[in-house]
Amino acid sequence: xxxxxxxxxxxxxxxxxxxxxxxxxxxxxxxxxxxxxxxxxxxxxxxxxxxxxxxxxxxxxxxxxxxxxxxxxxxxxxxxxxxxxxxxxxxxxxxxxxxxxxxxxxxxxxx
Amino acid sequence: xxxxxxxxxxxxxxxxxxxxxxxxxxxxxxxxxxxxxxxxxxxxxxxxxxxxxxxxxxxxxxxxxxxxxxxxxxxxxxxxxxxxxxxxxxxxxxxxxxxxxxxxxxxxxx
Numbered sequence: 745x746x747x748x749x750x751x752x753x754x755x756x757x758x759x760x761x762x763x764x765x766x767x768x769x770x771x772x773x774x775x776x777x778x779x780x781x782x783x784x785x786x787x788x789x790x791x792x793x794x795x796x797x798x799x800x801x802x803x804x805x806x807x808x809x810x811x812x813x814x815x816x817x818x819x820x821x822x823x824x825x826x827x828x829x830x831x832x833x834x835x836x837x838x839x840x841x842x843x844x845x846x847x848x849x850x851x852x853x854x855x
Numbered sequence: 856x857x858x859x860x861x862x863x864x865x866x867x868x869x870x871x872x873x874x875x876x877x878x879x880x881x882x883x884x885x886x887x888x889x890x891x892x893x894x895x896x897x898x899x900x901x902x903x904x905x906x907x908x909x910x911x912x913x914x915x916x917x918x919x920x921x922x923x924x925x926x927x928x929x930x931x932x933x934x935x936x937x938x939x940x941x942x943x944x945x946x947x948x949x950x951x952x953x954x955x956x957x958x959x960x961x962x963x964x965x
Contacts, residue, residue: 748898775950775951777951777952777953784957785957786943786955786956786957786958787899787943787945787953787955788955789952789953789954792951792952794950794951800951802952834898834899836898838950840950843887843889843901843904843953844901844953845901846891846898846899846900847898848897848898849896849897849898
């Protein structure tokens, strides 16, 4: 089944403890992207990647890092999480022609 | 002004009604337009995708784009309780970035 897989689905962590949210797609898509979703603000892009080793900032990149060493994987790294990064995170991928396929989301709580 | 504006709702309709969901956008650059459906605790799911003005139909769903007035609509015919979800409009100027509206919550009652 064609899909975007994120892990974990739920995560509670403490301020300052580094964490990684993994994202993997099995559709050989070139484009991958991370979004966060907050009430009243909608989905906002954090980072995107157009192919292996090609990444760039989205609208809200502060406090996040990404890497794209393989085409299928696009992990999101929070080096020092803070409470304002409590959110619902989505990874998405696309060939570029027909819109993005989204993962099921990761609900992160930073206390 | 937000780049993509949507009424947050909720919009409540009885089963079988025709639903009209609307978005306006502010950027006139050449764009792709999409409608996504998001059920609670799920990721957005692509419903419709178009890059031109006019109508595009897929089953009970019709997407309408009016570039001259920067207006995007999604019509749902014969609405069902299973259509109850949040509907997100999105636009892009390229493949690397989507800009979303905040979504309209739709409730279809039996």
